[in-house]
Amino acid sequence: MLGLRLYMLQRLSALxxxxxxxxxxxxxxxxxxxxxxxxxxxxxxxxxxxxxxxYGSFVLAVSVHAAIGLRVITSEILKLGESSLDLLxxxxxxxxxxxxxxxxxxxxxx
Numbered sequence: 645m646l647g648l649r650l651y652m653l654q655r656l657s658a659l660x661x662x663x664x665x666x667x668x669x670x671x672x673x674x675x676x677x678x679x680x681x682x683x684x685x686x687x688x689x690x691x692x693x694x695x696x697x698x699y700g701s702f703v704l705a706v707s708v709h710a711a712i713g714l715r716v717i718t719s720e721i722l723k724l725g726e727s728s729l730d731l732l733x734x735x736x737x738x739x740x741x742x743x744x745x746x747x748x749x750x751x752x753x754x
Contacts, residue, residue, distance in 0.1 A: 646726075646734070647660050650712050650715070653708060654708070654709055654713065655710060657705045657706075657708045657709035657712075659707060660701065660705040661702065661705045661706060661709060661737040664698065664701060664702040664705065665702075667697075667698065668702065671723075685731065685736060686751065687720040689751050689752050690751075691753070692752055693752075695751070695752045696748060696749075696753060697750070699747075699748045699751070699752065700745070700748050702744075703740075703741065703744030703745060704741065704744075705749055706740065706744065707738075707740035707741040707744060710736065710737075710740055711733050711734075711736040711737035711740060712733065714732070714736055715729050715732060715733040715736075716731075718732060
């Protein structure tokens with residue numbers, strides 16, 4: 645039952661990530677073609693709740709998706725027990741979330 649829930653959660657996170665990835669790519673292309681500097685980009689994103697929500701959602705979806713994917717790979721390669729896999733999954737998800745949240749806050753809030 646846990647396997648099915650994780651499978652569905654990973655698919656849901658992929659559905660969330662898909663449009664966010666396309667949006668991120670569109671923003672990068674716009675910034676590059678517009679010749680924006682890093683300082684100009686940070687000036688536009690600083691203090692923006694919308695960019696915070698956009699990239700915060702992206703980080704959350706990626707953290708869930710990547711942690712579950714790495715759980716599956718680790719399970720296949722190392723044959724760890726369920727409790728070890730649970731611990732690894734949570735640790736990875738929290739690590740990715742922490743690192744991503746730091747980046748989002750640096751670009752939008754600080």
